[in-house]
Amino acid sequence: MVPDLRILLDGDARVYRRGDKVTGRVVLGVENEEKIISLKASFLGTCTTTTNRSVHTPHHTDADNSTQRYQERVRLFQLEQDLLSGPLLSTNKETRTFDFKFPELTAPRYSKWQYGPKYLKGPHPLPPSFQTQTSGGRAVITYCLRVMLSRGGNQESVTEEILPYHPTPDDMQFEPKAHSRVLYAQIWKPLPDHRTAVDKAFSKLSRRISASNSGPRIVPTLYHPEMIAPGQNIPLYISLENTSPVPHPQTSQCILDSLTVKISTHTTSKCGQSATSPEDIELKRVTCLSKSNMAKPLPFNTKLKLAHNFRLVDDAECIPSFKTYTITRRYDLSVSIGLKYEGREFTVRCTTLLEILPRVPRELLPDMPEDGEEAEPLPLYVPREPSREFAPEYESIFQLEGGSSSEASLAYTRSRGSSMLSNISMPAGELDGMSFEEVTVRMR
Known part of the structure; x- marks a missing residue:
């Protein structure tokens, strides 16, 4: 028995x-x-x-x-x-x-x-x-x-x-910090449409433009978090500075036309102790916000908030960034901002590491004031069968890419502010198929 x-x-x-x-x-x-x-x-x-x-x-x-x-x-x-x-x-x-x-x-x-x-x-x-x-x-x-x-x-x-286990944050920050990144590689000079390609190339090489044809030389600065905990507001701002060497009256201003925010999940799984040491790399990209025809004025030297009450949902399934012996989990934040100036269009793009911190215990969280702002919450997570993966529901909106041990390692690193990441551009095929109606998701 x-x-x-x-x-x-x-x-x-x-x-x-x-x-x-x-x-x-x-x-x-x-x-x-x-x-x-x-x-x-x-x-x-x-x-x-x-x-x-x-x-x-x-x-x-x-x-x-x-x-x-x-x-x-x-x-x-x-x-x-x-x-x-x-x-x-x-x-x-x-x-x-x-x-x-x-x-x-x-x-x-x-x-x-x-x-x-x-x-x-x-x-x-x-x-x-x-x-x-x-x-x-x-x-x-x-x-x-x-x-x-x-x-x-x-x-x-x-x-x-x-026994379910969740790490404890070492340094509890109740308010995330927005770090500034000046995108020098994306400086924009909206030249008049009637100028030929030769004129534009000559002007760029010589750096001399006549006063009659001079326009603003726009330098974008993106403010974004590098670390965020579930339940915290994700601060996103942009500001534009006119650095044109030729002073001129600013009769026009830029217009914020569109906004797309995506969060990418990178999971690396390694099996070792063999000659091949196979490694699986999974990339899942989810669109958090997608807006078009916003028509918001964006004066120079003004910091504009891009999203209101945009948060990671605080629940038991939000997996923080981690690296252990054979498994790595990290996240990227990608922001694409469409601008207009006197009818001419320009897109600012930035991709940066986003560290998701361990959830702060609820008993230590301060009461959140009701500020009456427009809410853009991420919806509740529902696990899917059969994997029960501890991640958002991606199936209808994510792009899946697989890799093997021959690809570059996506191991998580705590280094910040890489200039290479700030210059990453979205593939043209992805831009062509982009949907601009708002889709809200939630990470865990």
Whole structure:
């Protein structure tokens, strides 16, 4: 007869954080007299990656080629407690208590010579609970409590309890900061339409323009966050400066015509310890805001707010940016702003890293004032079957791109303000198919 083995956790079901205690009881029930050899409780965190790759055999057709499965399991930490001091002859119900604590850091350390430069080597803060489907397999981070019962006759019984974990922010910032980025590579000089291409090229090379044909030399500055936590407003501003060396009366001003905001999710999953070290790279891009025909005046040297009450939804499924041994998750923020000046059009584009911080505990959040501004909230997340990926519902609005180990690594970096990112342009095909009706989404 199989014994009844259960785990009863103390407290209500919740999400655990760094340093939280995991306490409870193990209940063992047997109907007949049983010899109990051992009863052990294990508390562990595991990072598992799987993928498949085609195996090409020489002198065989493609139909004969098979696939090879790669899997790598990394133990983030493992704590154990022996709930019995020795063998026990049980005839009824036994109850034992356990007491664990989430560690500050992961435990193992790996050699760069064995695992390569992309493999995170040393101990680091625990990543959040996570699971997603990749182009070739899955990437999963789990924390669980496992109880193993050993009986006479080499009989074993195992039961597990999954524990959801979310990191704790190291430096809680209740208001995100908007960092300025001057887009010097996108300076715009709206030349008159009647000028020929030769005239425009000559003017650009010589830097000399007659006073009669002189116009503004517009330098855009974008204000955007580099770090944001769920529930916080995402500040987005733009300002334009006229740096024309020839003074002239400013009888015209720029018009804000359109706005498109996208957030891209980059997930890297690596399976190693082989010659190929296959790596899956997933890019999912979701359109958060899309507006056209805005017709908002934008005077020079004036900071204009682009979106009102534009937030990441604060819920348990918003995955913060993280990097662990074999899995990396990072985000990009892409902004495209359409401008007009005296009937001529210009588009400002900027793509920058966006670090999503761990959610601030609700009990520490201040009350949010009602300012009466137009709300543009991101809707509630609904998990989709069968992957239950901890990410937004992308299916109808995202563009999916897959990669392999041959592509450049998308490992997350904390470096800021790269000039290369500020010059990234959206592909022409994407611009042609862009929809300008507003679509609101929510990240988790």
